Amino acid sequence: SQKIEQNSEALNIQEGKTATLTCNYTNYSPAYLQWYRQDPGRGPVFLLLIRENEKEKRKERLKVTFDTTLKQSLFHITASQPADSATYLCALGERDDKIIFGKGTRLHILP
């Protein structure tokens, strides 16, 4: 069956450290993968998109990797700050333009 798996448990990271979130998928062949941030009671905010032919993408303190062999994406936040605390969603973009979301990982950056 098709699955998108993100760390189901909340992730607690000390301020200043690098937070790494994982997104694994099964039985999908996404054309691209996206990461979103979602704060409680709010809609998702787009962060980064990485395509199937790209290995890594960076944007300021954010870095995303995409390994289509492992069927995994890693999302890194370097020099983490308490303001980075939120739920982070990965989403797979299929070739028919459909996007499927994971359940998200709640990240807490501890001061």
Added chain:
Amino acid sequence: GAVVSQHPSRVICKSGTSVKIECRSLDFQATTMFWYRQFPKQSLMLMATSNEGSKATYEQGVEKDKFLINHASLTLSTLTVTSAHPEDSSFYICSAAPLAGSTDTQYFGPGTRLTVL
């Protein structure tokens, strides 16, 4: 830029009534808009895809007669939950894809919290 608004942000209604939620792209034209619902601690579930001027495409299991979608212009899509019941209580989120881009770029609205009593 690329702001999407939703109205209302919260609505409480009685069982059996209908509720309309508006989704507007404020500073760009959206050829395609998407409607999602999200249950607590769950992922966003795509309900339907609407293209301006044509009928919406509903995902499997979503009742098109219950969730009426109208995409009358390039900046406005509406979702009407008809004869709402408590199980329809959820967080409804829309997103819009810019006219000039592809649908891999979506901008999300802030969501609407619907509570049906």
